[in-house]
Amino acid sequence: MEGIAQFKVAGVSSPCETWYKVIGDLKSEAVPLIIVHGGPGACHEYLLPLADLAPSMPLVFYDQIGNGRSTHLPDKAGDEEFWTPELFIDEFRNLMRHLELTGRPINVYGHSWGGMFIAQWAARPGAANLHRLVIASSLASMDVWRIGITALRKKLPLDVQEVLDRAEETLEFETPEYEAAVEVFYKRHLSLARPWPAKEVQAALEWFAKDSTTYGTMYGPSELYVSGSLRNWTSIPELSGIKATTLLINGAEDEAKDVAMQPFFDNIDKVKWVTLDNAAHFAHIDQREKYMQHLRTFLLS
Incomplete structure (x- = not known):
């Protein structure tokens, strides 16, 4: 089942639309799993392998506003006061109300950026119905994220590092040289699946290219350069508020290195x-069978 949840947003004249897809029966006794994509702006498609879990539980996929099949707001590009984690927390709450899931147990899976703002939501009193939480390949703060990214960057070939350094000095990111250098990093730390890129990786990269409003405003030109509104973001002061049993999962070659995940733990x-x-970062692609086994065991325990 596919549907639209109307979402009223301050500063936008008419209601936005959050597109969602439900696999399974939300009226069943099974606890549903809501799947929150990363990016910002990667959209739900790259997480569709999680449909492997559908025989065990109802699933809800959705595209966050500004992206995918939900309302796009290109006129808000660069507006750091508009694109905040609070906006996406509000959208998530709105979707839960629309699906009538606020008064019953739910499980939530947040990948990368999705794990960032969902951790903040999960730490607050409004998440009392959260049964199980999965934070996948995510980060607890931008400071710990930068430590990990910097360490990985220093392991890249010197000529690749030089291209990245030069682009950051000149702020010229839209060159073939920069894109090629970033791809070297992505092949090591985004996904190890070959041939490159796997269709799920390609789906995420294509959405960034189609509409970079949210990613460009909130993050930056690539995973290696954080210049957007999330540059000083942290969830660490809030994390002790998370009462739900939580699974952390990442890949050994993940750009979300252990140092970025450690504050959650x-x-x-x-x-x-x-x-x-x-x-790596798309561990659900790189080790799909093992990944789903871990999720299924945790969510059904």
Whole structure:
């Protein structure tokens, strides 16, 4: 089932639309899993392998506003006061109300950027119905993220590092040389699946290219340069508020290195952490069978 949730947003004249897709029966006894994509702006398609879980539980996929099949707002490009984590937390709450899921147990999976703002939502009183939380390949703050990214960057070939450094000095990011250098990093730390890019990786990259409003405004020109509104973001002061049992999952070659995930482990009371070998940021693609096994075991326990 596909549908639209109307979402009223301050500063936008008419209601926005959040597109969603439900696999399974939300009226069943099984606890549904809401799947929150990353980016910002990668859209739900790259997480569709999680449909492997559908025999065990109802699933809800959705595209966040500004992206995918939801309302696009290109006129808000560069508006850092508009594109905030609070906007996406509000959208998530609105979708839960629309689907009549606020008064019953739910499980939530947040990947990368999705894990960032969902961790903030999960730490607040309004998340009392959260049964299980999965934070996948995400980061607890931009400061710890930068530590990890910097360490990975120093392991790149010197000529690649030089191209990245030069682009940041000149702020010229839209060159073939920069794109090629970024791809070297992505092949090591975004996904290890070959041939490159896997269709799910391609889907995410294509959405960034089609409409870079949210990613460009909130993050930056690539994963290697954080210049957007999230540059000083942190969830660490809030994390002790997460009461739901939580699974952390990342890949051994993930751009979300352990240092970026560690504050989740240190500050969430009931937490388990799994790191998959031979997997990067799209660990659900690189080690699909093992990944789904871990999710299924955790969510059904």
